[in-house]
Amino acid sequence: MHAGDSAVTPVRPLSPDLREPPAVIGAKAHGLAVMMRLALPVPPGFVLGTDACRESLRDGRLPAGFGDALRGLESATGRVLGDAERPLLVSVRSGAAVSMPGMMTTVLDVDRTSVLVDAVRTVFGSWHSPRATTYREIHGIPHDGGTAVIVQAMVSGHRDRHSAAGVAFSRDPRSGAPQPFGEVVFGRSGDAVVSGRAGTLPLAALAERIPGAAEALAAALDRLERHYRDACQVEFTVESGRLWLLQVRPGGYTGRAAVRVAVDLAEEQLIDRDTALDRITPAAVRAARVPRLTGTAVLTRGQGASPGVASGRIAVTADRAAVMAADGPVILVRPHTSPLDMHGLAAAAGVLTVLGGPACHAAVVARSMGRPAVVGAGAVTVDEAAGRIRVGERVLPEGTVITVDGTGGEVVLGHAEATTAEDPHLTRLLEWDRVRRAPPRS
């Protein structure tokens, strides 16, 4: 490893005094420093700036102070990389100026210095991965920025029965309602939650099993919301009863939820009405007008992949869907979809799949046909031979009526009520907009 020249931002420990802007240290490290200033618990670590990425991509060098920063982290944790008994384990994560979720590489459980150096170079290099490049093109992000890299002591969500990992929102991201919302897993690492792999529990489970951590989390969400004057999302880990925050993202709410959050924050006087209006894009207004389920008795959940609400009788094969559609609406339920299901998708009023995410083939096809779709409903199993599906303990034969909401990912038994009337929060926001546009009275 070579020491870089002094023109490059040296490696900095994560600390409350880290005040460089996101363009220099990346949005993720910036958020971690904000949380430290708010006295919230963040695992110790250090950050290599975006200019170090540019230099590394040019000539492979790592910036000055890398070795010192690593020794600082070892002394802060009382552990050493490569130690035979209790080695320091670190995570190596990307963090560009503008968040690009899931587009770059993360390396976890790094235990040796040589592996760490390789991991840092790998994460820097992932700035130029084709997916990341495409993401920047689509979102108008410049290609010359580079990503920062954050090296942090690992915290374990699967150490013991008082350990957990998850994501939490200060307000419900489905509706914008002012209650915390989230998902948690026990005995597994946090990336299981972020990647959407099955088996998460609602946040309430944390309050039951590790109440102290749940209280600390609720207080942290409140503090973050007041700081950012916006709803926030965090990734967290609880290790042996102790809460750690790994990431914060303000905003990012869409559609109806974005409208409700903006209106509620203005009513709570955290922001003014102009700010509320400026936060809502025309696309959010359009999305807020898409019907949503109103009930709460959810049979199961997946990820919303194509917006809208559809009710119909369950069909478990594309062929059956095509036949049954002659007698009224059908919901096609499949483990996943292949081209062989296209005629069933065309015949169905809506789609439910067990596997896949919002960008899977099924989602693309459903959106192209304008069919509401829920994908990745991991609790569902499809028994094609017996002509039925199973959801947990429940067995639902073909022909049973269900309703899917392709915005929020909810699946409900029977014909469920959907909103069709104008959302009251949207009505209020549009009224503020009318007042703002009206010419001043003379």
Add this chain to the structure above:
Amino acid sequence: MSVPVLHALRCMGFAEPPRIAGACGAPEAEVESQLIDLAVAGLVTRTPGGFGGWGLTGAGKREDARRVHAEVEAAGARAALTAGYQRFLVLNPELLDLCSAWHLRPGAAGDAGYDARVIGRFADLDRRAAAVCRDLSAALPRFATYRVRLGDALARAQGGEVEHLTDSMTSYHSVWFQWHEDLLCTLGIPR
């Protein structure tokens, strides 16, 4: 480089002769005549109705799997196809990202700059996909049809018929989806 009708249909699902002919790279009349022969042999069937069309029977799927297996072994192509499939898998999430970016574009009524950027990324992806398709075709020539069909869809989208990116039955995504199915089927990998 024409593709056997049975296998083309295996990768498409239900379809009518014009679209099957497009996928086979063969004249429609010839495809129709072959479909009738295959139906007599019990390998394909025609389902009437709005969502129907020609499709494989269970026996047809088994027969196609048998033929494809023999084809791959006879050509000694398994290693090259597997390598090509691994490279396809690197491109597949990017294609799906692009399709989602297209569907979820901010100005549904047209933000020309955004649309041009996304179409530009389709073209860039297509150049890399072409290299994968070329290597697959070197191992098994019938894969060359995907190059032609993907190129056609992209050219039409670039010419203003933007439904050929994600939304028509011969769109870039539809052809790509069949290419994915073909690789799985040819290598005997369950989805």
